[in-house]
Amino acid sequence: MQEENIKKPIDKLVQPMQRFIQQEKSGGLLLGISVIIALILANTPLSHAYHEFLGQSFGFIWNDQTYFEYDIHHWINDGLMSIFFFVVGLELKREIIGGELSNPRKALLPIIAAVGGMVMPALIYLLFNPGGEPHKGWGIPMATDIAFALGVLYLLGSRIPLALKVFLTALAIVDDLGAVLVIAFFYTSDISIIHIAIGLVILVVMYLGNRSGIRSIIFYALLGICGVWTMFLLSGVHATIAAVLAAFTIPADVKIKENVFISKINVYLDRFRNIDPSEDTPTLTNEQLHELEKMNEATLEATPPLQRLEHAMHPAVSFLIIPIFAIANAGVSLNIDIDSLFNNNIAIGTALGLILGKVLGVVGFSYVFIKLKITSVPEGMTFKNLLGLGFLASIGFTMSLFITSLAFTHEEYQTQAKIGIFAASLIGGIIGYLILKKEAKI
Secondary structure: OOOOOOOOHHHHHHHHHHHHHHOOOHHHHHHHHHHHHHHHHHOOOOHHHHHHHHOOEEEEEEOOEEEEEEEHHHHHHHHHHHHHHHHHHHHHHHHHHHOOOOOHHHHHHHHHHHHHHHHHHHHHHHHHOOOOHHHHHHHHHHOOOHHHHHHHHHOOHHHOOHHHHHHHHHHHHHHHHHHHHHHHHHOOOOOOHHHHHHHHHHHHHHHHHHHOOOOOHHHHHHHHHHHHHHHHHHHOOOHHHHHHHHHOOOOOOOOOOHHHHHHHHHHHHHHHHHOOOOOOOOOOOHHHHHHHHHHHHHHHHOOOHHHHHHHHHHHHHHHHHHHHHHHHHOOOOOOOOHHHHOOOOHHHHHHHHHHHHHHHHHHHHHHHHHHOOOOOOOOOOOHHHHHHHHHHOOOOHHHHHHHHHHHOOOHHHHHHHHHHHHHHHHHHHHHHHHHHHHHOOO
């Protein structure tokens, strides 16, 4: 029987959107559009309504008592961004277990580059801001925005060696881990030990559930959100840390091996094929539904919950959560006094920390360790390619903006840091793209 692929009118609308979502560079493109929207909102007559909306507070009322009352901006940074950090945690665990970070020899160079790309920017920032409140922003230039950086890299298409894409991905993932640790240890206040203890106990329960074979997503969602995230939110430790820790408790193993899965699916397909279909109706028979349910169960058993969650949540993070975060945090008024912009060194420290620090850290640390023969150059990578990646690593957008919101409460300081982030990200992205384009194979 010839297979029929029945297309509905809605497919003409949905399929182009699906193709857009599946492209690696699409997330970075949408993030760029979101930044432009935020800048328009903050620099037009809509500015007042924009800031007033983000300042609206809401919470939950129980017996005339209000709980979890935060403004919309806070809910975005502590709530929605926790989902982003949860996916980051899933990616970290997958890479450590079976990805580029699972092979110590292959992982060593991007780890070294990431460490250099965190240490040097912080040192350069501190060189310009050794004391006072501006000193608190040393973590801002340490981060690399993986969506933007990979988006620029993927604009060059297949002309870029796969080794470069793998290297930048691994570097950015290690960089994210470093940013999470910086947030956990240096950007928390008023810590409640009781709430942390309760959160850690719930994490232990989630881990034991993993070890005992519990694979229900609902089990981990309830304990992770209602338990760990809530306790960390109340503890003073940033709630996004809870999301990363919760991600590490998600099972990464399969219930049935590949060969067993294939055997089961073949049996179910044979049974499905031999069932007489319903005559003159578009619906299936009960027997057909039963076999399809068995196929679905086998598919779930053969898929690690970690990868199932990562695959399901990645589009929502890339195409909803990160754009919302950018719109809420990138709205900087460009009508600023140049003298006030440089009345301290926050902007220049942030910009040079990203541009100069990332390049010196990523390229310099890598070069030294390669020369010492502690690690080797990946196949297809040249020094100029590494230099181009160093500049792409200076795109610190999402994480840098996030740390800015934690480091400073003073609006002027936040604006100065954001201007530095914008300038460095734009310059670094353009220079990195031009270097890599020149080196790319024709």
